[in-house]
Amino acid sequence: xxxxxxxxxxxxxxxxxxxxxxxxxxxxxxxxxxxxxxxxxxxxxxxxxxxxxxxxxxxxxxxxxxxxxxxxxxxxxxxxxxxxxxxxxxxxxxxxxxxxxxxxxxxxxxx
Amino acid sequence: xxxxxxxxxxxxxxxxxxxxxxxxxxxxxxxxxxxxxxxxxxxxxxxxxxxxxxxxxxxxxxxxxxxxxxxxxxxxxxxxxxxxxxxxxxxxxxxxxxxxxxxxxxxxxxxxxxxxxxxxxxxxxxxxxxxxxxxxxxxxxxxxxxxxxxxxxxxxxxxxxxxxxxxxxxxxxxxxxxxxxxxxxxxxxxxxxxxxxxxxxxxxxxxxxxxxxxxxxxxxxxxxxxxxxxxxxxxxxxxxxxxxxxxxxxxxxxxxxxxxxxxxxxxxxxxxxxxxxxxxxxxxxxxxxxxxxxxxxxxxxxxxxxxxxxxxxxxxxxxxx
Numbered sequence: 001x002x003x004x005x006x007x008x009x010x011x012x013x014x015x016x017x018x019x020x021x022x023x024x025x026x027x028x029x030x031x032x033x034x035x036x037x038x039x040x041x042x043x044x045x046x047x048x049x050x051x052x053x054x055x056x057x058x059x060x061x062x063x064x065x066x067x068x069x070x071x072x073x074x075x076x077x078x079x080x081x082x083x084x085x086x087x088x089x090x091x092x093x094x095x096x097x098x099x100x101x102x103x104x105x106x107x108x109x110x111x
Numbered sequence: 112x113x114x115x116x117x118x119x120x121x122x123x124x125x126x127x128x129x130x131x132x133x134x135x136x137x138x139x140x141x142x143x144x145x146x147x148x149x150x151x152x153x154x155x156x157x158x159x160x161x162x163x164x165x166x167x168x169x170x171x172x173x174x175x176x177x178x179x180x181x182x183x184x185x186x187x188x189x190x191x192x193x194x195x196x197x198x199x200x201x202x203x204x205x206x207x208x209x210x211x212x213x214x215x216x217x218x219x220x221x222x223x224x225x226x227x228x229x230x231x232x233x234x235x236x237x238x239x240x241x242x243x244x245x246x247x248x249x250x251x252x253x254x255x256x257x258x259x260x261x262x263x264x265x266x267x268x269x270x271x272x273x274x275x276x277x278x279x280x281x282x283x284x285x286x287x288x289x290x291x292x293x294x295x296x297x298x299x300x301x302x303x304x305x306x307x308x309x310x311x312x313x314x315x316x317x318x319x320x321x322x323x324x325x326x327x328x329x330x331x332x333x334x335x336x337x338x339x340x341x342x343x344x345x346x347x348x349x350x351x352x353x354x355x356x357x358x359x360x361x362x363x364x365x366x367x368x369x370x371x372x373x374x375x376x377x378x379x380x381x382x383x384x385x386x387x388x389x390x391x392x393x394x395x396x397x398x399x400x401x402x403x404x405x406x407x408x409x410x411x412x413x414x415x416x417x418x419x420x421x422x423x424x425x426x427x428x429x430x431x432x
Contacts, residue, residue, distance in 0.1 A: 021414075058374040058412060062327040065358055090411050093404040094370050095355035 002052075003031045009107040010079060011043030017052035025059035032067035032078070040074035047106055051082035061094060068099065081106045112181035112292070112312055112432040114345065118173030118194020119424040121351045121366070121388035122225050125172035131394070138166055164402075164423070165395030171426025173197070174225040175321060175388065177347070181312055181432075183291035185214035189308065189319050194426060195229025202235055213240050216289055218296075219247040220321050221305035222255035230256055231265050241274035246281050246289070248296050248306040253278045297339050299323035300332065301365035307339060316343040317432045318381075321388050323349050325371045327358060333375065340379035345432045347424070348372035350386040350401070369405040373412055376419050383420040384409075385430070398423060 001024040002017040014035045020028050032048070039046035048064075050056075064078070071078050079101045083091060091102060118124075142162065148154040158167035174192030181187070186202060188195070205211045215235060220226055235241045245252055260269040281287060283306070287294045293311040298304050300323060307320035318340055325332055340346050351366040369386060376384045386405060389398055402423035409419050422430065 055411075055414070057414075058370070058377075061354070061370070065327050069358075086411060090408060093354075093408045094368075095353035098353075099355045099359055 001028060003027075005035070007109045008047055009109065010047050011045040012038045013047040013049050013081075013106060013108070015049045015052060019055045019057075020053060020060035020063075021055070021057045022059040025057075025063050028060055029063035029066060032063060033070065036067060036071045036074060036076050036078070039071075039076045044075060045077050045079055046071065047079045047081050049081045049106055050087055051084070053083070053087060056087055056090065061090075061096075064096075064100070077101065079103060112179050112310065112315060112317055114317060114347075114430045114432060115178040115180065116176075116194075116424050116426060116428040116430075117178060117198045118176040118190075118192040118229070119170065119387055119389060119426055119428070120172050120174050120192075120391055121349075122174070123391045124174050124193045124225075124228075125391045127169060127172070127395075135166060135395075138162075142166075163396075163399045164425070165399040168395070168425065170389060170395055170398045170423070172391075173426050174228065175220070176229060177319065179292070179310060179317070181292065182216065182289070184212040185216050185290045186211070187290075187292065187310075188215060188217045190220050190226045190321075191217065191228070191230040191233070192226050193229045193232075196232040196234075199229075199232070199234040199236075213238060214242045214290075215244070217243065217245045217247075218294070218308050218319075219245065219249065219252055219306070220308070220319070221301060221303060222247075222249055222252060223303070223322070224259075226322070227255060227259060231260055231267060236272045236274050236276070239273040243274050243276045245276070245278045246287075246294070247278065248281060248283060248298065248304070250280050252280070295339075297335065300326070300329075305365070307336075309339060309343070315432045316345075318343045318346045320347060321349045322365055323367055324357070324363070324365045325367045325375065327354075327371070333378065336375050337378040340375060340381050343376075343379065343381045345383045345385065345430060346372075346376055346379075346381045347385040347387045348375070349388045350405070351388045351390050369401060370408060373405060373409050373419065373421075377409075377412060377416055380417070381419060382417075383422060383430075386421065386423045389424075 004015040035046040173194035175190040176194030177189040179187035296306045305322040350369040354368040354370040
């Protein structure tokens with residue numbers, strides 16, 4: 001899994017890419033925690049741009065869940081953005097649309 | 112071994128209301144519009160091949176009760192939910208027609224109401240020639256069964272039952288041999304603890320794991336269940352909630368999701384997963400959707416593993432192990 005960071009009008013953005021498999025869980029969770037901490041100090045929203053993610057394992061869903069729980073304690077909302085159709089279906093089967101905002105667009109800073 | 116499902120609903124028995132039956136008939140008539148059927152077999156073929164299961168049938172509403180056929184002599188019964196009443200009636204038929212033994216070996220997941228409420232209606236408990244052996248991980252199993260037949264709750268006292276009834280407390284981690292079948296149990300995360308059971312015979316393994324909460328961040332739990340489910344031929348799992356429900360509104364309610372069940376079975380290399388303990392508010396259409404979504408999730412999550420077959424349980428389902 002690769003990771004890049006940027007910012008948007010909603011707040012900091014994390015850009016994971018590739019497969020987020022079981023082995024990448026801890027690294028993924030670490031990046032999510034960093035993003036939540038950044039958002040906690042400012043915009044209160046952390047956007048996870050999933051457009052370059054091919055597959056997310058159960059462990060990656062678990063990392064999102066842990067990060068969400070911790071983010072609630074910091075009054076931060078995690079927003080999931082631009083998942084591909086297969087990933088969106090996995091999120092919807094999990095009913096993650098009920099506990100995360102899932103959006104199709106990100107307005108990047110400077111756009 | 113043959114596994115027969117007498118009750119598959121979670122928490123509370125349910126029955127379809129009049130309008131639900133009317134809706135099914137109207138839907139079938141509309142779908143068949145312009146068609147003609149030469150005989151009953153053709154009509155049944157239409158129902159069974161061109162309609163979703165929940166359109167042409169009902170998943171049923173009896174609470175947890177399963178039966179395993181394959182012991183040397185006795186009945187093997189898993190939990191005493193409301194499905195047990197029909198099993199008891201059918202046991203009388205089989206005893207009369209097939210000369211079956213009157214020994215009943217029960218294996219209890221736990222003692223909550225929906226898992227014991229069928230026992231006061233279990234006809235063989237009134238048979239003076241019957242022998243009932245209740246295996247449980249709970250030392251207070253007998254107390255729970257006696258309590259639900261106290262006068263404040265039920266008109267027939269436990270002591271009025273005529274069968275010989277005995278209770279055996281089994282220990283997790285031990286392997287027991289009961290009437291030709293090897294039996295193991297392990298504790299699960301549920302109020303007052305529940306137990307998963309594994310039954311092995313002739314190289315085949317069947318796991319019954321209901322009323323279990325699997326928390327996503329609990330790695331030891333994941334490893335323990337993957338080990339218990341290891342290479343199982345058939346695993347029955349609690350899939351009452353969606354993943355999101357199980358970690359938010361219904362966290363700590365002691366149940367799990369279809370997603371977690373697939374994850375555990377994939378991790379364990381199990382062959383077949385049965386969706387079980389259906390939410391009582393779910394319609395047949397909701398359960399159809401649960402099944403379809405689980406099949407799709409299994410495919411998304413497979414990633415080079417051998418396919419895991421998904422089956423959705425319903426009252427009267429039979430599966431060969």
